[in-house]
Amino acid sequence: MLTSLADAGKLAYDKGYCNSQALPVIGIPKGLFYYEHRVLWESFFKILGFPVVVSEDTNKEILDYGIIHCSNETCLPVKVFHGHVYSLKDKADYIFIPRYTSLDKNEYTCPKFCGLPDMALLNLKNRIKVLEVKLHIDKDTGLTFESLKEIAKTLGVSYHDTVEAFRTALELFHEKKREFSRVNCYNQVRDLNKRAVSVLGHPYVIYDSYLSMKLIKKLKEKDIDVYTPVNLDHETKRHNAYPYQGRAFWEVGFENLGSAFTYAQDKNMNGIIYLSPFACGVDAFIIEYIERRFKDCYKVPFLKLIIDEHTGEAGFDTRVEAFLDMIG
Numbered sequence: 001m002l003t004s005l006a007d008a009g010k011l012a013y014d015k016g017y018c019n020s021q022a023l024p025v026i027g028i029p030k031g032l033f034y035y036e037h038r039v040l041w042e043s044f045f046k047i048l049g050f051p052v053v054v055s056e057d058t059n060k061e062i063l064d065y066g067i068i069h070c071s072n073e074t075c076l077p078v079k080v081f082h083g084h085v086y087s088l089k090d091k092a093d094y095i096f097i098p099r100y101t102s103l104d105k106n107e108y109t110c111p112k113f114c115g116l117p118d119m120a121l122l123n124l125k126n127r128i129k130v131l132e133v134k135l136h137i138d139k140d141t142g143l144t145f146e147s148l149k150e151i152a153k154t155l156g157v158s159y160h161d162t163v164e165a166f167r168t169a170l171e172l173f174h175e176k177k178r179e180f181s182r183v184n185c186y187n188q189v190r191d192l193n194k195r196a197v198s199v200l201g202h203p204y205v206i207y208d209s210y211l212s213m214k215l216i217k218k219l220k221e222k223d224i225d226v227y228t229p230v231n232l233d234h235e236t237k238r239h240n241a242y243p244y245q246g247r248a249f250w251e252v253g254f255e256n257l258g259s260a261f262t263y264a265q266d267k268n269m270n271g272i273i274y275l276s277p278f279a280c281g282v283d284a285f286i287i288e289y290i291e292r293r294f295k296d297c298y299k300v301p302f303l304k305l306i307i308d309e310h311t312g313e314a315g316f317d318t319r320v321e322a323f324l325d326m327i328g
Ligand code: SF4
Pocket: 075, 076, 077, 078, 110, 111, 112, 113, 202, 252, 277, 279, 280, 281, 282, 283
């Protein structure tokens, strides 16, 4: 089993894919799926032997590209994603945009993930070439292998090697995830001598330092420990994801619901901040449930922050400061 990207590169070298100068470059936009699955997809293409270029961290220029190419109603992270895709158009031969429909049984992704490759092609007026892998675990895992066949054909590599690269990358991804959970599990790392705040929201918002206005870094600089959904194990979140008996229909909804009610039950959690992007349909429901249940059952201080492309950092920081003063 491969344990690192260095091993993956070695495998690609052994397979003889790495010698050609003419290999197409694969662009991976640093948005949406990237924050959870970068190990999987970067490893996949590297194992196959293709050079990978990841877009830069989100910045004003990338955001502006996204705003220009999307309609006003689009949620902020999808606009930003388009900006990342646009920024790669002259750096990569193909842009990788997976089509996530469902990542578990009976749970679906947000509709914008289901149509992401089409949306990017349409909004960028076919100025890019897209490679997509379909993931629809609830209905048809065969779709994934069909799309891998398409990728193999487009890139001129064997289907067998493509499937092998996918399986190896998946193993590597799960291994890294297990390792991360082992080291960062909330119950083991919580330091009771320090204040703790939980930051909830979509990974592509809370871990994108431009969109989140460096919220996590700013809290840590104040000597506050920060915990997010990744510090909790899957079963605990499932168990606590009221009111859906563990099923939230939207996979992103489940992560935040389960985490909110788990952290809220812990008397050592000083406060919870939910960072939500403008125009997120999923959050409109999820935050409503969280707020209602917090009001009825828990006393944990809760701050909801909605960000859009016009949010000013000074006003944002003031609200965070006021919240921190309140929790003491
Ligand atoms: S879950 Fe919300 S933020 Fe994420 S893509 Fe869907 S609408 Fe946008």
